[in-house]
Amino acid sequence: MEKWIPEHEAPEPLEGPVVATITGGTILWFVLFLVQLPFYGWFDDHGRTWWVWTCLAGAGLGLIGIWYVRKRDAAIKREAANAASGPGGPADPVAG
Numbered sequence: 001m002e003k004w005i006p007e008h009e010a011p012e013p014l015e016g017p018v019v020a021t022i023t024g025g026t027i028l029w030f031v032l033f034l035v036q037l038p039f040y041g042w043f044d045d046h047g048r049t050w051w052v053w054t055c056l057a058g059a060g061l062g063l064i065g066i067w068y069v070r071k072r073d074a075a076i077k078r079e080a081a082n083a084a085s086g087p088g089g090p091a092d093p094v095a096g
Helices: 018-045 049-084
Strands: none
Touching: 018 049
């Protein structure tokens, strides 16, 4: 079997407003949950209650995502600040 070799280098990953994107998606899932809640009886009659609970699960997982991306963003900023301080800065393992 022949090994596939890519013809081009992979592009750099896109960085954008990750925290805002995850927060917006979480709000959207929660709003969808609230909008569907008054119609729970209809969803139950038609065997579609999973639609309601999927929206709530999306909001819950979004909260975990917000926590994660905020920690990630803080770590990236902390690393950039340490790198900017140059050799011998707080993150330089050689300097001790």
